[in-house]
Amino acid sequence: MFKYKMTFSYDGSNYSGYQIQPHSRTIQETIESALFIILRKKTRIISSGRTDAKVHALNQVCHFETENTLDQKFIFSLNSILPKDIRVLKVTKAKKEFHARYSSKSKIYHYHLYLKKVEDPFLIKTTYKPIYKVDIDLLKKASKKFLGKKDFSCFANSQHLGAAKNSPIKNLKRLDVIKTKYGIRLEIEADGFLYKMVRNITGTLLDISYKKRPIEDIDKIFESKDRKKASKTAPANALFLYKVIY
DSSP, X not given: OEEEEEEEEEOGGGSSOSSOOTTSOXXXXXXXXXXXXXXXXXXXXXXXXXXXXXXXXXXXXXXXXXXXXXXXXXXXXXXXXXOTTEEEEEEEEOOTXXXXXXXXXXXXXXXXXXXXXXXXXXXXXXXBOOSSOOOHXXXXXXXXXXXXXXXXXXXXXXXXXXHHHHOOEEXXXXXXXXXXXXXXXXXXXXXXXXXXXXXXXXXXXXHHHTTSSOTTHHHXXXXXXXXXXXXXXXXXXXXXXXXXXX
C-alpha cells in the first residue's frame, strides 16, 4: 500500500460542508466517489479538518492509501470526473507516519469583508458585507486581544464535542487585518480550531467594530467560557481555509 498526500481546493457554496453526512451533498463524498471510479476500490480520504456548509478552501489537504502507483495523469483524470467547483492541485507520495490532521502544525483561515457601498455581483458568494459601518482601527485593536494560548471554548458552538471536548485551549498565533481592494481580510492562524471558532471570533470582532459592544467585553467572554456571551456567528460564505502548515 502507498500513502498519498493530496492538496485540493473547492467552492463550498453548493455543499453541506466537507464531512460525509446522510442525505447531503458533501466535499468528502464527492471526492471519494470520483476516486472509486478511477481506483475501482472504495477509498477513504482523511482531511486536515472539516469545513462547514458554504465554507471554501484554497489549499485543503487530505491523505489516502492505495495499491496503485499514481502520477500526474491521475490528477487530470480525477479533475475530469470531479465537478468544476472542486479541483485537485497536487498529489505526492507521503511517508507512512504522515497524517493530514495530526501532522499539521497550524492552519490559516481568511475571512473576507466587503466594505464598498455597492456590492460586486462577482464577490457576493465569497465575501460578507457588514450591515453597519466598520471602525477598522477599533477592529485592529480588538483583534490583538485574541492572540496567545487561551481557552477558546466560549467561541465554540459545540463546547462538549470534538476538539473542544479534547482540549479547548488553542494557540492563536496571528490575527491580522489586511486591507484589500474591496474592503478587508481577516487572516487567522492557530495551531488548531474549534467548531465555528473563526466565525464566532469574527462575529464578536464585528460587533465591537460597530461599537455595539465595548472592547473590554473580550476579556469577560474569555473568563465566562460561555458561548452565549460572545456575538452571533458570522456568515459561512466569506470564510476560506487558506493553508495547512506541516
